Amino acid sequence: MVSSNDSQIDRTRRAAIGFIGAAASTAVAGAVLQFGLQPTTELSDDMWRYPWSSSGAFVAFSLFSTLLHGLVIAGLVAFGRSGAAGRSRAASTGVTLAIAGTALLLVGELASIPIRDAEIDDTSAGIVGAIFGVAGIVSTVGFLLAGTATLRAGVWHRWRRFTPLAPGIWLTALTPLTLAFPTVLHGGVGIYGVCLLAMATALYTHPAASISAPAAQLQPRRA
Numbered sequence: 001m002v003s004s005n006d007s008q009i010d011r012t013r014r015a016a017i018g019f020i021g022a023a024a025s026t027a028v029a030g031a032v033l034q035f036g037l038q039p040t041t042e043l044s045d046d047m048w049r050y051p052w053s054s055s056g057a058f059v060a061f062s063l064f065s066t067l068l069h070g071l072v073i074a075g076l077v078a079f080g081r082s083g084a085a086g087r088s089r090a091a092s093t094g095v096t097l098a099i100a101g102t103a104l105l106l107v108g109e110l111a112s113i114p115i116r117d118a119e120i121d122d123t124s125a126g127i128v129g130a131i132f133g134v135a136g137i138v139s140t141v142g143f144l145l146a147g148t149a150t151l152r153a154g155v156w157h158r159w160r161r162f163t164p165l166a167p168g169i170w171l172t173a174l175t176p177l178t179l180a181f182p183t184v185l186h187g188g189v190g191i192y193g194v195c196l197l198a199m200a201t202a203l204y205t206h207p208a209a210s211i212s213a214p215a216a217q218l219q220p221r222r223a
Contacts, residue, residue: 030190
């Protein structure tokens with residue numbers, strides 16, 4: 001007979017597998033776009049779908065990216081339920097914001113499809129760009145809060161305990177970097193995928209909440 005705890009672990013690991021796949025795909029896609037497609041494209045970087053010369057290919061990639069965001073959301077939900085960040089208000093808020101930010105990224109991908117032939121100075125592109133901008137801010141705050149809560153919770157240890165904070169730190173650096181150098185966006189997203197991959201791997205290898213020895217020693221003993 002399977003216990004409820006074992007069932008929860010199985011669900012968490014299944015979500016983590018999808019999370020791993022989405023994160024790895026994000027990392028690979030970012031590298032391919034930055035170092036493969038972008039240097040060879042003939043499309044102007046003033047176009048919203050840059051560097052995709054083919055409108056159809058852009059639509060396919062946007063739908064693929066939508067799927068990846070959905071898998072990341074499922075992974076973040078599983079992370080929140082695992083208790084790895086603890087049960088504090090900061091942990092709950094952080095996970096919720098990270099999920100909300102990723103959901104906005106998903107919306108941005110879908111909203112990009114009908115404006116794929118727009119120029120970046122067009123009003124439609126400005127609106128969709130704002131969706132991505134808000135998504136980045138919300139995600140950044142969410143990962144920073146969840147990452148800090150994970151460090152304090154003492155549930156994960158060694159390299160795992162730092163992984164939820166990594167996406168937040170990188171997103172904090174990515175925003176000013178892409179404002180100064182817009183053409184590095186895809187490579188930056190690829191690195192974001194690597195950060196997510198580390199977090200997803202941590203979730204798969206430690207799917208259940210268990211307080212580490214140092215943290216357990218800090219808990220008050222009952223008489």
